[in-house]
Amino acid sequence: MKFLPTSDGERREMLAAMGARSIDDLFASVPAEVRRDPDLPPPMSEIEIRRFIGGLAKKNVNARDTAFFLGAGVYHHYVSAIADQMLYRAEWLTAYTPYQPEISQGTLQSIFEFQTHVCLLTGLEVANASLYEGASALVEALLMAERLSRGRTKAVLSGAIHPEYRETVRTYFSNLGLELVEVPVGVDGTTDARALAAAVDEKTFAVAVQSPNFYGVVEDWAAGSAAAKAKGALSVAVIAEAASLALLRPPGEGGADIACGEAQSLGVPMHNGGPLLGFLSCRSEHQRQIPGRLAGMTKDAEGRRAFCLTLSTREQHIRREKATSNICTNQGLMALASNIHMSLLGKEGLREVARQCHAKAEYLKGEIAKLRGYRLPYGGPTFNEFLVEAPEDAAGLLARLAARGILGGVPLSRFDPADRRRFLVAVTEMNERVEMDRLVAALAGRDA
Amino acid sequence: MSVEVETPAAVARDPRRPDPRPLPLVFERSGEGKIGYSLPPLDVPDTIGIPEALCRAEVAGETQISEVDVARHFTRLSQRNFSIDQGLYPLGSCTMKHNPRTNEEMARLPGFAAAHPLAPEALSQGTLELAWLLERALAELTGLPRVTLQPSAGAQGELAGILLVRKALERTGRARKTVLIPDSAHGTNPASAHFAGYTVRELKSNPRGTIDLDVLEKAMTDDVAALMLTVPNTLGIFEDKILDIARIVHAKGGYLYCDGANFNAYVGVAKPGLMGIDVMHMNLHKTFSTPHGGGGPGSGPVAVTQSLVPYLPRPTVERRADGTFFLDYDRPESIGRLRTFLGNYGMFVRALSYIAAYGNRIGEVARGAVLNANYIRAGLSGVYHLKYDGPSMHEVVFSDKKQSELGVSNVDIAKRLMDYGFHPPTMSFPLIVHGALMIEPTETEGKPVLDAFIKAMREIARECEESPDLVRGAPHTTPVKRVDEVGAARNLVLRWRP
Numbered sequence: 032m033k034f035l036p037t038s039d040g041e042r043r044e045m046l047a048a049m050g051a052r053s054i055d056d057l058f059a060s061v062p063a064e065v066r067r068d069p070d071l072p073p074p075m076s077e078i079e080i081r082r083f084i085g086g087l088a089k090k091n092v093n094a095r096d097t098a099f100f101l102g103a104g105v106y107h108h109y110v111s112a113i114a115d116q117m118l119y120r121a122e123w124l125t126a127y128t129p130y131q132p133e134i135s136q137g138t139l140q141s142i143f144e145f146q147t148h149v150c151l152l153t154g155l156e157v158a159n160a161s162l163y164e165g166a167s168a169l170v171e172a173l174l175m176a177e178r179l180s181r182g183r184t185k186a187v188l189s190g191a192i193h194p195e196y197r198e199t200v201r202t203y204f205s206n207l208g209l210e211l212v213e214v215p216v217g218v219d220g221t222t223d224a225r226a227l228a229a230a231v232d233e234k235t236f237a238v239a240v241q242s243p244n245f246y247g248v249v250e251d252w253a254a255g256s257a258a259a260k261a262k263g264a265l266s267v268a269v270i271a272e273a274a275s276l277a278l279l280r281p282p283g284e285g286g287a288d289i290a291c292g293e294a295q296s297l298g299v300p301m302h303n304g305g306p307l308l309g310f311l312s313c314r315s316e317h318q319r320q321i322p323g324r325l326a327g328m329t330k331d332a333e334g335r336r337a338f339c340l341t342l343s344t345r346e347q348h349i350r351r352e353k354a355t356s357n358i359c360t361n362q363g364l365m366a367l368a369s370n371i372h373m374s375l376l377g378k379e380g381l382r383e384v385a386r387q388c389h390a391k392a393e394y395l396k397g398e399i400a401k402l403r404g405y406r407l408p409y410g411g412p413t414f415n416e417f418l419v420e421a422p423e424d425a426a427g428l429l430a431r432l433a434a435r436g437i438l439g440g441v442p443l444s445r446f447d448p449a450d451r452r453r454f455l456v457a458v459t460e461m462n463e464r465v466e467m468d469r470l471v472a473a474l475a476g477r478d479a
Numbered sequence: 480m481s482v483e484v485e486t487p488a489a490v491a492r493d494p495r496r497p498d499p500r501p502l503p504l505v506f507e508r509s510g511e512g513k514i515g516y517s518l519p520p521l522d523v524p525d526t527i528g529i530p531e532a533l534c535r536a537e538v539a540g541e542t543q544i545s546e547v548d549v550a551r552h553f554t555r556l557s558q559r560n561f562s563i564d565q566g567l568y569p570l571g572s573c574t575m576k577h578n579p580r581t582n583e584e585m586a587r588l589p590g591f592a593a594a595h596p597l598a599p600e601a602l603s604q605g606t607l608e609l610a611w612l613l614e615r616a617l618a619e620l621t622g623l624p625r626v627t628l629q630p631s632a633g634a635q636g637e638l639a640g641i642l643l644v645r646k647a648l649e650r651t652g653r654a655r656k657t658v659l660i661p662d663s664a665h666g667t668n669p670a671s672a673h674f675a676g677y678t679v680r681e682l683k684s685n686p687r688g689t690i691d692l693d694v695l696e697k698a699m700t701d702d703v704a705a706l707m708l709t710v711p712n713t714l715g716i717f718e719d720k721i722l723d724i725a726r727i728v729h730a731k732g733g734y735l736y737c738d739g740a741n742f743n744a745y746v747g748v749a750k751p752g753l754m755g756i757d758v759m760h761m762n763l764h765k766t767f768s769t770p771h772g773g774g775g776p777g778s779g780p781v782a783v784t785q786s787l788v789p790y791l792p793r794p795t796v797e798r799r800a801d802g803t804f805f806l807d808y809d810r811p812e813s814i815g816r817l818r819t820f821l822g823n824y825g826m827f828v829r830a831l832s833y834i835a836a837y838g839n840r841i842g843e844v845a846r847g848a849v850l851n852a853n854y855i856r857a858g859l860s861g862v863y864h865l866k867y868d869g870p871s872m873h874e875v876v877f878s879d880k881k882q883s884e885l886g887v888s889n890v891d892i893a894k895r896l897m898d899y900g901f902h903p904p905t906m907s908f909p910l911i912v913h914g915a916l917m918i919e920p921t922e923t924e925g926k927p928v929l930d931a932f933i934k935a936m937r938e939i940a941r942e943c944e945e946s947p948d949l950v951r952g953a954p955h956t957t958p959v960k961r962v963d964e965v966g967a968a969r970n971l972v973l974r975w976r977p
Contacts, residue, residue, distance in 0.1 A: 032840065034577055034768075035847050036925030045850060045926055049857035054846045057853055060719040060870050061745060065753040069619055074838040077581050084832055087612075088590025090605030092598065101595040104819055111516065113550060115587070118772075121564030122557035125578050128774035130570075130907075132964070133957040134561035134897050136502075138773040141556060144505050147974040151540050157973050160774070163631035166819045195819045202792075202815030203638075206645060206654075206676030249533050278527075280535045293819075302586075303606050304596030304820025305631070306776035318971060324774065329967035332960040336501040341967040352669035352679045360632045360764075364772030367553075374505045375515035375549050378541035387521055394523035412529040433599050441597045464522040 032074070094301065096436070098466035100395075102416045102457025103245070103441040104165065104193050104271050105304055106296045109384070109460055114298050114371040118364055128324070128360070132339035133331075138363065139338035142326035145370040152276040152373075152381075153268075153290040154283025155312040160324035161366040162309030162358060165271055165293030166199035171322040171356055172291040172311055173200060173237050176265040177209065178320050178355065180236035183264070185210040187230045187237070189222035189255070191244035193271050194446040210234070220248035220409025220418070228258045235262055241269035241292075242279065247416035247455065248409055249275075252285025265289060273297050273310075274459070275414045278385035289313045298372025299365050308365040318342075322356035384460050388415035391467065392458035398471045399456070405474065408453065416457040418443075421474075425454040432473050439470050501959075502559070505552055506975050509542040515549055540977030559958045560773070561902050567928050569855075571874045571905035571917025572665070572713060574743050574765035579836065582769070582829035591828050596820040600805055607804035610796045610821060613831045614780075620834075620841070621739075621759060622752025623782035629792045629822040633740055636760030636779025637671035637707075639792060642814045643758055643783060644705045644734045645675055646790040650812075655704040655733075661690060663714055663909045668707045668738060677704060684911060688714040688867035690724055699731045705758075709738040710751070713909040713917070714867050715852060715874035717744070725755025734758060734787075742766040743921070744849060744873035747842030757784040763823075766844075767830040778826035792816050847922025848873040851929060855918055858933035862940045866912050873921075879914035887943040887950050889914040894961060895942070895953035899935035 037045070042054070051057060058066075075083060094107045101107070118124060122137060129135030129142075142160045149158035162168040173186050186204075188197060190213045197213065204211055212230045217223040222240055231238055240255035242248075252268055259266035268282030270292035282290040295307040313321055319342065327341035376384060392415040400407050404422030421428050425442040432439040440457070443450035458467070527534070544552075561568070568575035586592065594606050614626045630636035641658065648654045658672035661682045669679045682698060685691035689712065699706070706728050711717040718724060728735045737751050737759035743766040751759050763769045763778035771777075783791065793813045794806040806821075837844065849872050856865070856875040864880035879889040893903030893916070905917040920929060942950050954960065 032837070032843055034579060034836070034923055035843060036923065036928075037847065037850075041926040042850065045854045045929075049853055051853070054850050057849045057870070057872075058745075058748060060717040060872075061749050062719065062722060062754075064722065065749045067622065067750050067753060069747050069839055069841060071616065071619060071834070071839040071841065074840050075835045077836075080581055080585070080832050080835050083835060084585040084609070084828065085588060087605040087609045088585075088588035090608065091590040091594050092602035093589040093593035094595060095589050095593050099595075101597055103597055105595055105597070107593070107595070109518070111546070113546060117550075117553050117557075119580075119583065120554070120557045122560040122562045123773055124583075124770045125563035125568075125575075126560045126773045127568070127570060127573055127575060127771040129560075131561075131893070131897070131903055132962040133894065133954050133959055134559075134902065135773075136559035136958055137556040138560055140502065140504065140559075141553070141773075143974070147504075147506060148541070150974045151538050154535075163635065163776075164818050167631065167635070167817065193819070195816060198793075198816050199818055202642070202817060203674070205815070206642070207674070208676075249529055251533060277538055278534060279529070280533050284535065300592045301595050302592055303594040303603075303824040305818075305823040306825050307819070318973065325973055327967040328972040329963045329970075331962050335959055337959040337962045339962045339964050339967050341964065341971065341973075350670070351666045352673040354666070354670040354673075357634045357638055357667060357670040357674050358632075360634075360775035360777040362776050363774030364770070365776060367773065370505070371549060371553055374542045374544060374552075375546060377509070377515060377543050378538055379514065379543065380516040380518070381538055381541060383516075383518055386525070386527070387518065389527065389529070390521055390525050391523050393526050393528045412533065414529070430599055430601070433602055438595070438598060438602075445597055460518060467523075 098437040098469055100440050100456045100458060100470060101438050103455050104293065105301045106272060106457060107301060107459055107461050108274060108296050110298055110300060110372060111375050114368045117371055118368055123364065123367055129340060132337060136338060139326045141367050141370050143328060143338050145366045146326065148370060148373040149310050149312050152281065153312045154281030155290055156315040157318040157321060158310060158312035159321050160326055161361040162311055162323050163362060164305065164307035164309045166196040168291040168309035168311050169196050169239065169269055170200055170203045172267045172289045174356065175289060175320050175322055176237035176267060179265060179317055183234050183236035185212065185234045187212045187214060187235055189214055189240045191216045191222050191246055192239060192241040192269055193245045219411040220246050221250050221411050224254045231258045231262045231264060233262055235264040237265050237267050239267040239269055241271060243272055243275055243414040243416060246409055246418045247413040248411035249279060249414055252282050252287050256286030267291065272414065274385055274388055277381035278389060279414065294369055298369040306362055306365050308362050308369055320355065323358050324361050387460040388458060391462055392417065395458055395467045399474060402475050415459060416455055418453055419456055420453050424451050429454060435473060437470055437473055502555055504975050505542055508548050508552060509544050511543060513543045513545050515544050515546045566900050567920065567924055567932050568902040569904050569918045569920050570902060571919040572740060574919060574921055576768055576921035577923035578768055578770040579833060582832040585832045586825045586828040604804055607796055609831055610827055611798055611804055613827050614796065616834045617780055617782060620746055621782040622750030624785050625788045625791060626780050626782045627791045628780045628827055630779035630781060630817050631823055632777030633760055633762040633779040634667040634671060635817050636781045637667055638674055639817050640736055640758045640760055640781045641672055641675040641705065643787045643790045646814050647787055648704055655702050657703045659698055659703055659706045662911050663688060663712045664707060664709055665713060665738060665740060666908065672707065687869045688716050689718050689869065692720060692723055695724060695727055699727050699733060701731050703731060703733045705734040705736045707736040707738060709741060711741050711744050711872040714876050715871045716867065716869040717872050721754045740765060741873060743844060745845050748845045758787055763826045763830040768833045769826045769829040776823050776826060778823040790814050844922050851920040851922060851924055854929055855920055855933060859936055862937050863916065874917060874919035876909065876912050877916040878912050879916065882943040883914055885943050885947055887947050889916050891950045891953060892939055895939050895950045896935060897954040898956045901932055901935060
């Protein structure tokens with residue numbers, strides 16, 4: 032067995048040294064009734080594993096082989112080769128949480144840099160080392176707001192937040208005695224501002240709005256922030272398409288107290304939906320309630336700049352049932368990939384990616400709007416994703432397109448079976464104009 | 480804070496000590512006019528259809544840096560990490576074993592890495608089949624009928640497991656109020672029970688470090704929803720009375736939850752389902768070798784007994800009679816979901832590759848892990864104090880009792896180990912061992928490495944007696960000296976500022 036470095040001879044020497052007759056002797060405390068050999072196939076060689084797993088991979092159609100317009104929370108963006116290849120370095124890949132700062136300065140400094148990128152993009156002062164993914168990041172943001180409110184019990188969520196994020200919040204809140212109110216979407220596709228303001232009261236600890244929202248429409252952070260501030264609640268900004276942060280007004284400027292969501296778009300492949308990259312940032316006055324790991328700058332015994340994990344007294348391995356959250360790991364390797372990606376793109380590249388995504392989406396949106404029978408239900412401005420209403424069942428239409436190598440969008444029936452004719456189309460810098468023209472032709476029923 | 484501009488490493492320096500100068504931040508390497516990316520020219524009209532009031536100015540402070548500088552920056556940073564591939568990383572409970580590289584390659588196949596979770600089912604049969612096969616393999620290994628792969632990591636798996644229990648009890652009319660947790664448990668257990676709306680009652684361990692059946696019998700009322708048990712526990716000791724424990728919990732209508740963080744101690748040798756365990760999370764990044772990546776991504780599947788199946792998170796992966804696979808969202812009794820999509824899918828690919836490599840010989844993992852831990856135990860007994868001397872499984876927990884009498888703490892010993900080229904053991908728990916040194920070598924270490932570790936630990940014990948200041952001042956050979964963690968928490972600097 033190639034992962035087991037001990038030879039039979041060494042094993043015998045080891046047993047002799049500890050005075051045991053066999054390895055089985057060491058399992059004496061495991062009752063015989065519970066022991067059982069597993070019914071699994073024989074071991075596979077590396078060649079066989081490549082055949083087996085590679086065969087499964089081939090059964091999928093992937094973004095690289097198709098005209099690809101799927102989004103709804105996971106986006107197909109450019110990732111530089113170096114961002115992935117760096118992850119192969121054993122020093123990154125095979126290390127763990129940097130509990131021992133003296134031999135973990137690489138990971139710690141990278142987290143510190145990642146935190147800085149997130150702060151710059153969201154316009155807030157403090158960010159954590161990452162969270163699992165967008166939906167649980169929203170949960171953590173809401174629970175953080177609840178703690179800061181000292182006794183308030185209600186959260187107000189825009190109904191245009193990603194449906195799986197809202198479902199996650201409902202799951203987490205189900206036993207915590209907290210109330211959730213969801214505010215409907217208005218005619219232009221943004222959260223109904225009047226309904227939002229009316230839903231917020233003195234019991235409300237947080238008002239959460241997503242932008243671009245689930246339907247792709249850009250919201251004004253200021254509307255959610257004003258509704259929150261009017262009643263002394265905290266304003267939570269949710270971002271599922273982080274590439275937008277380089278073009279749109281950042282949450283911090285729009286009055287948000289906490290920004291959270293999904294940063295997969297910034298350097299992480301789609302991975303069939305995971306691992307992704309949750310993030311959370313906030314104002315410095317709230318930094319001691321931030322969930323998850325944090326890297327801080329400090330000095331070593333010789334006065335040299337150094338980094339370490341900090342504020343770990345909030346964490347569960349110390350606080351147990353009084354911990355501020357039950358997160359243990361973060362998304363270390365994905366945060367590293369994202370740090371590399373954001374550093375490479377930098378000020379100019381982040382902006383250019385965002386502009387290209389937007390300009391291409393505007394082009395495609397305009398072309399689809401011209402098609403007979405198709406409608407754009409919402410008139411609000413969009414970034415790189417927009418909602419289309421088809422003249423027929425969207426899932427059936429998209430399945431026909433898929434058979435021709437075009438993954439034209441995500442039908443909303445995936446989230447609500449009753450929502451039959453609407454679908455989301457996402458565009459990124461990866462899409463060429465000729466692909467978009469093919470999609471338009473296929474939607475029109477012309478040969479593509 | 481000023482940072483030296485990097486120059487080639489000085490020729491004459493301690494060869495055991497890397498360049499001791501701090502590395503600049505990536506932001507400090509940035510310079511006007513430098514570029515690290517390339518994009519094709521825009522092939523559509525360059526328009527902005529968003530009102531200016533909703534747009535931002537440039538991202539001030541962001542980098543401008545070439546790919547060359549980025550390559551060097553992150554390579555040099557990496558060299559300031561210790562990792563499994565450099566040497567023994569015996570961080571107890573974390574299972575720092577070798578990460579097979581085939582699995583990395585498999586997870587990066589475009590059919591997985593460039594797959595989208597909302598692609599049409601007909602085009603996703605491979606991703607669904609892999610998830611289904613992994614579920615079947617984990618079901619076989621746990622002896623439990625169904626598994627959800629959705630939780631992102633162990634702690635989220637714990638929460639999912641307790642939510643499942645809660646939902647099942649609610650269906651019988653009463654969710655109950657309390658969860659029992661031994662004092663030896665991981666800190667995540669009480670935190671997870673709390674977030675599921677339960678009050679935690681701590682069970683005091685017996686002098687052997689295991690569950691005291693009398694204490695359990697008294698605490699196990701019909702108001703207790705579950706006992707959360709780590710098997711083997713955090714002392715590395717198997718609950719040899721596991722069948723009695725299950726009987727006591729079940730007699731009162733409670734559920735037996737198993738924290739499977741230590742599944743690697745008996746995977747392929749014994750089955751939790753046969754022990755009376757009803758629900759159990761596993762850490763794919765521990766037992767099944769997916770890389771720890773400097774702190775994630777993890778993955779925390781949860782296996783359940785038949786009565787908990789209706790409540791599993793949405794969606795489940797199902798197989799039709801014709802052999803095709805689909806996602807079942809129509810689960811009205813589900814607890815809901817813990818996160819978006821299917822979970823950390825990339826970890827599923829790695830874990831299935833790993834299980835395939837061992838197949839029906841996966842028990843070798845547990846046998847190797849237990850052999851190695853016991854070898855270290857034999858090599859260090861008498862030199863370090865062993866508070867609980869029950870039989871060790873995959874890890875052994877010593878303490879600094881002898882050394883603390885000389886004024887040297889477990890932290891000092893840990894830091895000194897770095898000078899010998901080893902990662903320190905876990906020290907923050909179990910809480911019932913003061914000054915703990917929790918050592919988990921894993922099965923992927925060979926005898927020469929274990930011998931060197933034992934020798935180093937014995938040498939350090941001698942240093943504690945002969946030159947305690949040497950140990951207290953450690954580490955001496957690392958890129959930075961001991962780091963001021965108290966200062967970091969007092970004066971929080973959590974980001975670079977332009």
